[in-house]
Amino acid sequence: MMQGNGVSGKAGGKNLLDLVSGYLKYWYLFVLGVIICIGLAYLYLRYKAVPQYQVNSTLLIKDKDNGEGASDLKSFGELGLIKPSRNIKDEIGILRSAGLMEKVIKNLDLQVSYYLPGKFDEVEVYKEDLPIQLNPADSAFNPGTTLGIRLKDNQSFELKEINEDESGKFSVYQYGETINKPYGTFTVERNTDVSTSKIEGMMLIRFQAVENLADFYTSKLVVEPVNETGSLLSISFLDHLPKRGKDIMNKLIEVYTEKSLDYRNELAMNTIDMIDERLALLTNELTSVEENVENYKQRNELTNVSSDAELYLKRASEANSQLAAYQTQIDVLNSLESYLQQNGDNAPLVPSSLSIEDPTLVNLISRLNELQLRKRSLLRTTPDDNPLVVEIDQQLTDLRTNALENLKNIKESLLIAQRNLRQDSRRYQSQVRKVPAAERQLLAINREQSTNQDLYLYLLQKREEEALSLAAPISNIRIVDAPRAGGIPVSPNKTSVYLGALIFGLFLPFSVVYAKERINDKIQSxxxxxxxxxxxxxxxxxxxxxxxxxxxxxxxxxxxxxxxxxxxxxxxxxxxxxxxxxxxxxxxxxxxxxxxxxxxxxxxxxxxxxxxxxxxxxxxxxxxxxxxxxxxxxxxxxxxxxxxxxxxxxxxxxxxxxxxxxxxxxxxxxxxxxxxxxxxxxxxxxxxxxxxxxxxxxxxxxxxxxxxxxxxxxxxxxxxxxxxxxxxxxxxxxxxxxxxxxxxxxxxxxxxxxxxxxxxxxxxxxxxxxxxxxxxxxxx
The missing domain is CATH 3.40.50.300 (P-loop containing nucleotide triphosphate hydrolases)
Incomplete structure (x- = not known):
């Protein structure tokens, strides 16, 4: 294959320079395409394009997930038993809901649109800039109706319904007159603040379906969080009438705030009703529980389980101590009895230092011991049959008999007291043994009473909080930046339109040349x-x-x-x-x-x-x-x-x-x-x-x-x-x-x-x- 000096072989297809040179042959088509497209873009921007203005606002919505802040105290908006959710994504969905926008449209009467004749096309005008205002008497106005109005003077105007063929006759009406038509009832008011000198020709009034308008306006509403972690929401809205766009956003925020407060108030009222019902039930339950406590204490002879248990233990201990003391005295009496029963010259002296507190017995034992000592003294010098000794023996016998009788009486009284005290001790021990079960049963009753009482107090507190939240309707929504319309249209973007026209002006001839080259089966180069x-x-x-x-x-x-x-x-x-x-x-x-x-x-x-x-x-x-x-x-x-x-x-x-x-x-x-x-x-x-x-x-x-x-x-x-x-x-x-x-x-x-x-x-x-x-x- 020969190459060089103008003799070349196959190069594997066209290179970039060949492609460019092939299209440059048709430079005049590219110039013509650019001129035409730029011209069309200018005409579109000048006569057809409707400039869109952006209205911006910023809202702060308190999110329940964002914590309470530095203070532990709750605001009025946070009081109550049940608090509404404040999830940012949910609030965005609510703001962009069609139902909310429908209420905005109805409040602003946006279903009525006004148009003035323009040079090339009709121009929509916001109602506040018009010399007249149409007020529907009811919401049953037939959507799709178009009316034509011509202004005559300051007292009257001409009106007709415009059909598809624009037929129909004008009728004269007075401002403020109620007009009854098959498609609706309405009045037309004169706006004296706006001059009618510049309005020529027929004005058009169109009635549109609220649902369709809501979908249309919602599509132009953008709500998004300012950052991922905060509660700030950025709201933007596009409209070719900046004043209307500002009114729509203001009304949207107002309706959204009202809806939020209504929801909170409704929730509070329902909560109060629920609390009142529950309080009535709790009152009956508390009365019943208190009666159960009273009856149980009466049945079990209890006042306070802990103090009663201590008292029973103390009494049982005292009874045991007294029983021990009685037993000691009985043992002492038994010992004295054995001494007193011994008789004769060698009979021992009866102990008198034992813990016998009976004075008669102590006196008898003392006399007995004295005579016993006196007898022993006489016997050392006197024989047993001495009258003095005999007399002393007789006295000893009498004293011993009296002492034994007295001791027997004392002993029987101690035994009786011991039996009685032993019965009391058993009764105290029985009461002590019943304390754990009584305490457990009483604890269960008291627990039920305490639970109901705490719940009763809690519900009373929450009821007061709900009542306070109703009395102080504070919204969780705060407007950080009020709705503000920009002074420069954001759409259509002239730079983008002209750039697009330039690109299309180059692309169109490029496509034609490309198609021509592809269709053409002749050698071109x-x-x-x-x-x-x-x-x-x-x-x-x-x-x-x-x-x-x-x-x-x-x-x-x-x-x-x-x-x-x-x-x-x-x-x-x-x-x-x-x-x-x-x-x-x-x-x-x-x-x-x-x-x-x-x-x-x-x-x-x-x-x-x-x-x-x-x-x-x-x-x-x-x-x-x-x-x-x-x-x-x-x-x-x-x-x-x-x-x-x-x-x-x-x-x-x-x-x-x-x-x-x-x-x-x-x-x-x-x-x-x-x-x-x-x-x-x-x-x-x-x-x-x-x-x-x-x-x-x-x-x-x-x-x-x-x-x-x-x-x-x-x-x-x-x-x-x-x-x-x-x-x-x-x-x-x-x-x-x-x-x-x-x-x-x-x-x-x-x-x-x-x-x-x-x-x-x-x-x-x-x-x-x-x-x-x-x-x-x-x-x-």
Missing amino acids: RADIEEYTNAPVLGEIAHNKEKEILVAKEEKNTPVAELFRLIRFNLKFVSAGRKNKIILITSGSQGEGKTFFSINLGSSLAISGKKVVVLSFDLRAPKLMKDVGLSDKFGITNYLIDDELEVKDIITPSPEIEGLYFIGSGAIPPNPGELMLSEKIESLLKELEQNFDYVLIDSAPIGKVADAFALAPFADSTIYVVRQNYTKKAELKTVEDIFENNKVNRPMVVLNGTKSKEAYSYGYGYGQKANVKAKNPAGA
Whole structure:
């Protein structure tokens, strides 16, 4: 594959420069598209576009999840048993709800829209800027109704219902008069603050469905949190009437706040009712529990379980101590009894120091011990039968009998007291044993009583809190930034519109050119050739705007002539020292300019000092001699069928270019295909090769007949001519087949009929480059 000096092969498709240059050819379409689209954008912004103004506001909504702050005290808004949720996402949904917007629309009477006649279209005006105000008497006004009003004077006006065909008659009414119509009842009031001097023509009043308006306005409402963690909400609303937009946002916040307070109040009222019902039940339960406590204490002889238990334990302990004391006294009495029962001279003295507190017994024992001592004293000096001793014995017997009787009485009283005390002790022990069960049962009763009492007090407190929240209707919503409308429209964005128009103005012709290029199956540029075939491109020839065929003359410097000089140089460069005298020139079909190319290539070679002959081998449709203005009476056909005719007899010199010769085809034969197989063709070409520097064969189209293939073995190289915007891209498959299968010697492609500026600029630049590379440019 040969490349360089204007001869190039397949490059794998178009590069970016080729694509750009291909579209730049249609620069005027891009300019026209931009101008038209920019103009349309200007007209749209000037007469059609409705400027939209943005209304902004900021709300602070206390979120129940955000904590209580530094203080533990609760505000009035936080009092109550049940507190409403304040989740930010839920509040956003409420603000953007259709029901809330419907209430705003009804409060502001936005279902009634007013329009004034404009230059190109009707203009909507907010009702406060109008000289009249329509007040529907009820909400049953028929949506979709359109009324036309013409102002007459300060007392009256004309009104009619506008149908689809705008028919109907005007009727005169007075301001403030009640108007009854099938579609609704209403009055029209005069707004004296607005002048009627600038209002001309018929005003339009339209009644729209509240539901549709709510959906429309809600779609233009944007509510979003200012940050992810806070409770600030940013609210924005778009409207082409900034005053109306501001009123809508103010009313929306007002209605939202009212709804929030109504919900809280309703919740508080329901809570109070529920608490009252519960308090009534708790009162009955508390009374019942208190009666149970009273009855239980009475049954169990309890006042206070803990103190009673201590008292029983104390009494039981005291009883045990007293029992022990009684038993000690009884034991002492038993001991005394044993002493008193001993009788005789050796009877021991009765102890008197024991803990006997009875004075009679103590006195008897003391007297008994004295007489006993007195008797012992007498017996030491007196015998037993002494009357004194006998008397003392008698006294001792009486005293001992009295003491024993007294001791027996004391002992019986102690035993009786001991039995009674033992019964009391058992009773105290029984009471002590019953204390845990009584305490447990009483604790359960007290627990129920305490629970009900705490709940009763809690509900009383919450009821007071709910009552306070009703008395102090404080909202959890605070307006941080009041609704404010911007003074500059945010939509439509002029910069965006003009930029879009510019892009569309470029895209539209781009699409047209792209579609044209895709639909067009003709060769448009050198890149198309390089995309479809690997055969080298010898060069390009500009479109010939002149009437004459021979344009490659020495004195001419036209783009066509210069490009033929470049082709001449490329031929020499492609040869690279190899033989290249016989050149076959063909094409895919008629009309692609192979004859024109053959004539002017021969002229360009002849001007450089070469001797050139051009043969008209298109025996089926010869044009060569006619194009150069020479006779075609004798030619190749005559030479091939007449053995006496010599080569020199059919050669005709060019009357204009020295060194340039032509051989016509002669008479059109009936069998050109068989004639092309004649052996004389080889002798003709060999003789011409010996006598000329270049032999150019203008053959028949190779894509239609096989004549050119018959000449191919004799040619040193082959030039395949294609024509811009004429030759189909599919025909290049033939060229590729020839090149890949070596059906001809050194095939090359020439693009004919290109635009002169492109071809000349390219060719001229390439020619300069080639001259630098060539070692011997004399041939050029």
